[in-house]
Amino acid sequence: MGNNDSHVAKFKEYLHSTFHIKDLGSPKYFLGIEIARSDKGISLSQRKFVLEIVSEAGLSGYKPAVIPIEQNVKLTTHEYDLDIPSSNKDPLLKDPSGYQRLVGKLIYLTMTRPDICYAVQILSQFMHMPKESHMNAALKVVRYLKGCPGLGIFLSRECDMGMTAFCDTDYATCPMTRRSITGFCIKLGKSLISWKTKKQSTVSLSSAESEYRAMAKTTCEII
Incomplete structure (x- = not known):
């Protein structure tokens, strides 16, 4: 990037002579981020990525959630439940890999979705030994995303x-x-x-x- 078109063009020629690059023009999709330009500014979203998460979680037919996480939710680690009677215990997931993959994708999604940052920071604390309550909370976030997959960040052209x-x-x-x-x-x-x-x-x-x-x-x- 730069404010001198001739210098930018010369630098592109130098890079092409060394690495054989190709100028694809203004970006529209990069690493899961959709980029839309207009006279008012640039919009960044991950709509396609969100829809993929919803589909992989098997929640395409579910009703969207209004909020990403319940108010005053108290999620804890497995060690915290040791003194609780077995009838009330929250069991560990038999295979934590599904939870780990889902939360990893949600962490990547926070690049354009600050509205889920609070929920994701809570869920990311239980990657090692997730319980059923943790998975249910993660699926709640996915249901919330299903209702608003196109939200993102807008970078305005007007800036003081x-x-x-x-x-x-x-x-x-x-x-x-x-x-x-x-x-x-x-x-x-x-x-x-x-x-x-x-x-x-x-x-x-x-x-x-x-x-x-x-x-x-x-x-x-x-x-």
């Missing part, structure tokens, strides 16, 4: 180069570690350029402390 950041946190909602979860998103003009949901590294002793940790993490990302 002003940066805006938003952050928030819960307080000690992890039932195993009592750590809080930080979530933030950063916009350049009208365009979303960075987002993340991650468990905090230490236990906060108050909701105010967890909020300050979220602000500090967001400030580091801005810098």
